[in-house]
Amino acid sequence: MKMPLSGICYCGTxxxxxxxxxxDTVARLLEEKYPGVHDVHCFLVxxxxxxxxxxxxxxxxxxxxxxxxxxxxxxxxxxxGHSPLMRSFKAVTIYRGMVYGNPESLDLLLGWSDxxxxxxxxxxxxxxKISDLEVATVDASDLVKVAGGCTWMGGGHTVPKRRTTKDExxxxxxxxxxxxxxxxxxxCMGAA
Numbered sequence: 001m002k003m004p005l006s007g008i009c010y011c012g013t014x015x016x017x018x019x020x021x022x023x024d025t026v027a028r029l030l031e032e033k034y035p036g037v038h039d040v041h042c043f044l045v046x047x048x049x050x051x052x053x054x055x056x057x058x059x060x061x062x063x064x065x066x067x068x069x070x071x072x073x074x075x076x077x078x079x080x081g082h083s084p085l086m087r088s089f090k091a092v093t094i095y096r097g098m099v100y101g102n103p104e105s106l107d108l109l110l111g112w113s114d115x116x117x118x119x120x121x122x123x124x125x126x127x128x129k130i131s132d133l134e135v136a137t138v139d140a141s142d143l144v145k146v147a148g149g150c151t152w153m154g155g156g157h158t159v160p161k162r163r164t165t166k167d168e169x170x171x172x173x174x175x176x177x178x179x180x181x182x183x184x185x186x187x188c189m190g191a192a
Contacts, residue, residue, distance in 0.1 A: 003072050008033060009064035018063030026064040027053040041071040097128045098136040106135050144172045 005011050008029040009021050030053070031038040044050040051067050058064065076082075090108065092101030099106045109130050112119045123129055144164055146156045164172040 003034060003037070003075065005065055005068065005072070009068070011065050015060035018058050018060060018065075021058045021064040023053040023056050023058065023064055023067075026068075030068065037068075037071060037075060040074070041068065044071060094126050094128070094133065097133055099133050100136045103135045106133060109133070146172050146174050 009026045010017055027038070030041070041050055041053075045052045050071060053064060053067055056067070090102055090105040092099050092105040092109075094100075099109075109122075112130065119130065142161055143158050144161050145158050146164055159174060161172075163175055165175050167173045
């Protein structure tokens with residue numbers, strides 16, 4: 001997510017140049033160019049979580065960008081899914097009446113009130129009543145760990161056995177997409 005601030009305030013690293021920022025003008029330009037960011041920043045200022053632009057003066061170590069950046073960063077984190085707010089969500093996939101995800105997520109769905117329109121919308125979109133959903137289970141014997149990945153993160157990836165084959169050492173490895181019929185085999189030699 002890009003939110004260039006160059007047209008609003010000084011974005012360089014030279015401390016003495018930060019002194020030329022007029023915070024009142026920066027606040028006005030921020031309100032014109034990014035009204036949502038401005039409103040959230042003002043909310044955070046009102047609750048003591050950010051410094052205000054209006055009424056402040058720049059210093060060599062803190063210009064308008066240093067005041068706005070935490071709020072802009074919060075928007076970027078939301079867009080990228082890195083914020084604590086986004087990490088608090090529990091995502092599930094529902095397919096043919098089966099819930100793929102944490103079992104706790106299904107418990108949360110079952111706790112939804114019948115009066116909520118969101119519940120009716122979800123049931124209409126998936127074609128099942130929430131009370132009829134079941135947690136999908138996977139048998140551990142159908143899974144295998146393949147080589148690759150970061151050793152400090154536990155080594156390889158766990159994949160279904162049907163997606164693997166054996167390498168020359170007898171170790172399980174992922175099948176190539178062309179071996180599963182999902183991608184045609186190609187040759188760099190051309191047709192003969």
